[in-house]
Amino acid sequence: TWIRQKPDAPPMMPGFLPIIGHSHLLIGDRKHLWKYIKYFTLTSLKYGGTLEIWFGLKRHYVLTDPDDCLKLANTCYSKSYIYDFAKDFINNGLITADAATWKVNRKLLNPAFNQQVLDTFINEMNIQARNVVSNLKNELENESFDVLRHIVSFTLSTVSRTSLGLTDEDQKIIDTDYAAAIDSIFALYCDRFQKVWLHLNFIFNWSEIKRKQDRLLKILHNIMIPLIAKRKSELSTKREPTYYEDRPGKFKPILDQMLQMASDHGVFSDEDIREHLDTLVAASYDTTSSAMTHMLLAIATYPEIQNKIYNEIQEVLQNKDDDFTKHDLQKLVYLEAVMKESLRLHSATPLIGRNIDVDVKLKNCTIRANSTSIIGVYALHRHPLWGPDANEFKPERWLDPSISSLLEKPALFAAFGIGKRNCIGKTYSMLMMKIVLAHIVRQYHISGDIHKVVCEFDIVLKPVSGHHIGLKLRS
Numbered sequence: 001t002w003i004r005q006k007p008d009a010p011p012m013m014p015g016f017l018p019i020i021g022h023s024h025l026l027i028g029d030r031k032h033l034w035k036y037i038k039y040f041t042l043t044s045l046k047y048g049g050t051l052e053i054w055f056g057l058k059r060h061y062v063l064t065d066p067d068d069c070l071k072l073a074n075t076c077y078s079k080s081y082i083y084d085f086a087k088d089f090i091n092n093g094l095i096t097a098d099a100a101t102w103k104v105n106r107k108l109l110n111p112a113f114n115q116q117v118l119d120t121f122i123n124e125m126n127i128q129a130r131n132v133v134s135n136l137k138n139e140l141e142n143e144s145f146d147v148l149r150h151i152v153s154f155t156l157s158t159v160s161r162t163s164l165g166l167t168d169e170d171q172k173i174i175d176t177d178y179a180a181a182i183d184s185i186f187a188l189y190c191d192r193f194q195k196v197w198l199h200l201n202f203i204f205n206w207s208e209i210k211r212k213q214d215r216l217l218k219i220l221h222n223i224m225i226p227l228i229a230k231r232k233s234e235l236s237t238k239r240e241p242t243y244y245e246d247r248p249g250k251f252k253p254i255l256d257q258m259l260q261m262a263s264d265h266g267v268f269s270d271e272d273i274r275e276h277l278d279t280l281v282a283a284s285y286d287t288t289s290s291a292m293t294h295m296l297l298a299i300a301t302y303p304e305i306q307n308k309i310y311n312e313i314q315e316v317l318q319n320k321d322d323d324f325t326k327h328d329l330q331k332l333v334y335l336e337a338v339m340k341e342s343l344r345l346h347s348a349t350p351l352i353g354r355n356i357d358v359d360v361k362l363k364n365c366t367i368r369a370n371s372t373s374i375i376g377v378y379a380l381h382r383h384p385l386w387g388p389d390a391n392e393f394k395p396e397r398w399l400d401p402s403i404s405s406l407l408e409k410p411a412l413f414a415a416f417g418i419g420k421r422n423c424i425g426k427t428y429s430m431l432m433m434k435i436v437l438a439h440i441v442r443q444y445h446i447s448g449d450i451h452k453v454v455c456e457f458d459i460v461l462k463p464v465s466g467h468h469i470g471l472k473l474r475s
């Protein structure tokens with residue numbers, strides 16, 4: 001099968017070896033993995049947008065043509081076998097669900113992320129952003145410090161407040177034990193991806209990694225299941241959690257919305273709810289933290305861009321120290337352009353995997369059923385269609401009227417996925433990131449250098465060094 005290529009097959013990635021395919025190129029640490037991902041996605045672009053690559057006995061296609069990526073994403077809804085690694089954890093949650101279950105669940109969950117619901121979260125997001133700004137004061141005496149840790153804590157608090165409605169006490173468990181277990185479980189999935197023999201369940205089930213996974217799952221379940229039970233019992237006695245009492249701007253956490261759907265329409269079991277909540281926290285916390293850290297570093301690197309953001313904030317709030325309302329946020333168009341440009345060049349999810357269920361005819365070739373596609377977001381965001389300055393950080397491109405004709409190819413900007421199975425939390429995360437960035441820039445001058453950042457691939461892109469920033473209080 002490997003050797004007899006059909007005439008309309010795409011080119012093969014250089015470095016193929018019998019039996020192991022290209023797996024030998026994955027060997028190395030996760031920094032190496034990230035370098036290799038950049039290399040093979042850019043090679044696909046160079047070869048016309050599709051490239052065949054083999055990990056062990058599994059055929060993959062790397063896609064980097066925007067039209068082909070969109071066609072694939074809206075033809076094949078099932079996720080690649082790599083997502084199955086997380087099935088023991090989040091099973092029928094949106095990220096890992098099979099296509100039929102996903103369709104039903106996505107329809108049920110979409111309303112929890114509509115604009116009206118998200119608007120009710122703005123107050124809580126402002127509160128969490130002010131907490132970060134206040135915590136950052138302790139870093140003023142340091143020349144530079146690791147900002148990722150502050151951003152992770154902001155993201156976790158915001159997501160778990162708005163999705164779980166936690167009290168301060170329960171929040172601490174999420175910030176520490178739950179976050180540590182999620183980090184370890186992601187690292188473990190990445191390990192399994194690199195060690196292709198562990199893709200086979202019968203080998204994996206006997207491995208030390210499996211035993212470690214079971215221990216981590218126990219920790220995660222022991223945290224999430226009691227939280228859901230507690231809230232369910234609170235709701236059955238109509239008692240609101242304590243944090244509602246002293247805070248203006250009430251909102252209904254996503255957990256409450258799901259519990260209500262369960263009691264009104266009988267749609268979710270407690271286990272379904274656990275899987276959805278674990279999915280939301282897992283899907284949001286690493287992606288948003290990575291994206292926001294890169295955004296802060298980009299702002300730190302270009303002082304003229306930082307000044308423009310600051311001036312825009314001053315114009316919108318007329319020099320007041322108020323919280324940002326939804327109307328203020330809509331006016332921060334330059335800040336939004338900076339965020340999108342950062343997501344383009346430093347996408348937290350540089351790859352998206354799908355299972356190819358049927359033969360799919362692309363522009364220049366056909367990709368075969370029962371294989372895996374890898375949508376190369378990293379290369380899509382550097383596609384020649386972006387222009388000769390595709391590798392430069394230029395937020396202004398998002399304000400240029402010609403951007404709308406460029407984005408008529410919807411897969412050209414794929415930071416939040418492509419097609420119908422895209423990120424359900426896209427608007428949510430843009431909102432939360434905009435609020436915290438606006439609060440930080442309003443208060444501090446930020447210094448740092450994004451060119452020094454070193455990343456590794458840990459399912460999402462993770463900055464591991466060079467991401468320190470310095471702060472000075474604005475007068």
Ligand code: HEM
Pocket residue numbers: 094095102106159279280281283284285287288291347348349352353414415416417418421422423424425426428429
């Ligand atoms: C900057 C932040 C974020 C980025 C870059 C991002 C990126 C993505 C991408 C690329 C996908 C598609 C993955 C795939 O097809 O394999 C996705 C899916 C998803 N994201 Fe996000 N995401 C972010 C934030 C969030 C947040 C804050 C939430 C939840 C509150 C969230 C929840 C989800 C869920 C549940 C899915 C699966 C959707 C489905 O299959 O229907 N994400 N995200």
